[in-house]
Amino acid sequence: MLIRQVEHRIILELMKGKNDFKQIASRLSIDYSTLNSLVRRLVTYDVIRRNDDGSYQITTADLMVASDQEVQNHRRNNPNRKLGIDNPLPLVMGEELEDLKEFIKIQCEEEVPRSTILKRLKRYGYVLSRIELLQFVEYFNLAPRRKKSKNSEVEVA
Structure with missing residues (x-):
């Protein structure tokens, strides 16, 4: 799966066991809200998963860093993407x-x-x-x- 350079750096920080988003944001020189949205996007695309203890785990083995445009095209054309409501709010019945x-x-x-x-x-x-x-x-x-x-x-x- 193609990911952006900044997403790769975020994954590396999360895999080091650093779960304080404010420290990660300052270390990577990005805004806190941007970091939150990028992590949420990585979870949405099933690249990472948050464990019960608050740590993160990589769920996709074949990650490749690519340009923003290549990543955007890949995600738009990927039939397995997790966006959209295929099953609207599965926890609500x-x-x-x-x-x-x-x-x-x-x-x-x-x-x-x-x-x-x-x-x-x-x-x-x-x-x-x-x-x-x-x-x-x-x-x-x-x-x-x-x-x-x-x-x-x-x-x-």
Whole structure:
């Protein structure tokens, strides 16, 4: 699997047993939030896995460092990529899934900001990233569609 140079350096730091992201970010001279998103992406693409004790483990044996463009093309064309909701929120089943869909639909209809929706979901025990929330809303068609006319906005059901 192709990975970026910075992702390779992050993997090396994690394999050394260094789990303090702030120290890793300062050592690699990158922003803390960037480091978080890169680690999340590596987990999403099943390159690394977080163990119960907080350490990380490489799950892919054939890693090759490549340019950003090559990595982007590889991930876009890779049929095994883990993006998108093939199995929407596998930890949520039945009535709980329906409750979650209804909650997000109401929030979208009231035009509540995504950051607020994410905070409310976190309060109820659901941890979603911003992209996962967008994919969830798109997958279940929860957001009202809007069509712009010449004079005003008209909602289409």
